Amino acid sequence: MTNKLKFTLKLSSLLSNFPKLQTKLLIDSLDKNNIPNHVAIVMDGNGRWAKKRGLPRIKGHIEGTKSIKRVLEIAYDLNIKYITLFALSQENWDRPKQEVDGILKIIRKSLHDELNQLNEKGIKVFIIGNFERVPEDIIKTIKNVQKTTKSNEKMNFCIAFSYGGREEITQAAKNLAKDVLEGKIKIHDIEENIFRNYLYTKDIPDPDLLIRTSGEIRISNFLLWQMAYTEFVFTPVLWPDFNKYHFLKAILEYQVRERRFGLV
Ligand code: IPE
Numbered sequence: 001m002t003n004k005l006k007f008t009l010k011l012s013s014l015l016s017n018f019p020k021l022q023t024k025l026l027i028d029s030l031d032k033n034n035i036p037n038h039v040a041i042v043m044d045g046n047g048r049w050a051k052k053r054g055l056p057r058i059k060g061h062i063e064g065t066k067s068i069k070r071v072l073e074i075a076y077d078l079n080i081k082y083i084t085l086f087a088l089s090q091e092n093w094d095r096p097k098q099e100v101d102g103i104l105k106i107i108r109k110s111l112h113d114e115l116n117q118l119n120e121k122g123i124k125v126f127i128i129g130n131f132e133r134v135p136e137d138i139i140k141t142i143k144n145v146q147k148t149t150k151s152n153e154k155m156n157f158c159i160a161f162s163y164g165g166r167e168e169i170t171q172a173a174k175n176l177a178k179d180v181l182e183g184k185i186k187i188h189d190i191e192e193n194i195f196r197n198y199l200y201t202k203d204i205p206d207p208d209l210l211i212r213t214s215g216e217i218r219i220s221n222f223l224l225w226q227m228a229y230t231e232f233v234f235t236p237v238l239w240p241d242f243n244k245y246h247f248l249k250a251i252l253e254y255q256v257r258e259r260r261f262g263l264v
């Protein structure tokens with residue numbers, strides 16, 4: 001970390017009682033020519049946030065939706081083109097039914113309540129994942145949200161829902177094999193750029209930055225193919241506590257990384 005960045009972060013941490021000023025200081029110190037094009041986030045720590053307060057886990061998930069709004073707002077202001085959030089993993093289906101039902105209820109309600117505002121702001125919404133276990137009414141809502149926002153261009157908001165990276169790659173291999181069998185493509189012509197088109201993210205560039213909250217240092221089956229050259233920022237902050245200041249700090253950290261993509 002450079003001294004200048006250390007100084008900025010120190011100064012901004014002293015301003016924690018003045019969040020607007022704190023945010024402004026960080027925004028002013030960003031390099032506007034080096035804003036990541038795509039930021040992916042593993043939103044983690046909702047359960048621990050609730051537990052710390054003696055609340056049921058679902059309260060943490062509800063509080064976490066406020067962080068989503070904050071992050072979308074700041075990303076929008078910074079002109080970040082793609083935001084991908086890990087909303088539900090394939091593995092999360094095996095949590096207690098009460099929690100899964102609670103999370104589904106939040107997703108159902110959020111998609112419904114936020115659609116107009118997202119659309120008015122020019123945000124295009126994608127939802128990626130395997131919908132086999134997703135209730136029919138949510139699939140219908142997902143289709144409606146995607147259709148309503150499909151021509152929007154200001155920002156792309158991708159929600160990974162019932163998503164697993166290995167499942168995505170396996171599914172891609174299966175569909176590619178099918179196309180080979182049907183003679184649509186020759187084995188000889190399969191390259192990375194062809195394979196990529198079989199992923200759920202075929203229309204989305206790879207993430208430049210991954211943020212994971214709650215102090216866990218792993219990627220948990222998120223965007224495995226896509227994160228080959230992504231920069232990782234891990235923060236101990238629990239997701240419901242994650243705010244614009246933390247997001248800006250992660251962007252600043254990204255900006256001092258030297259990305260070489262395997263070159264010298
Ligand atoms: C992340 O928070 C939200 C989802 C997985 C849906 P957790 O629910 O994993 O919270 P912790 O890790 O138990 O604190």
Ligand code: MG
Binds near residue numbers: 044
């Ligand atoms: Mg967790």
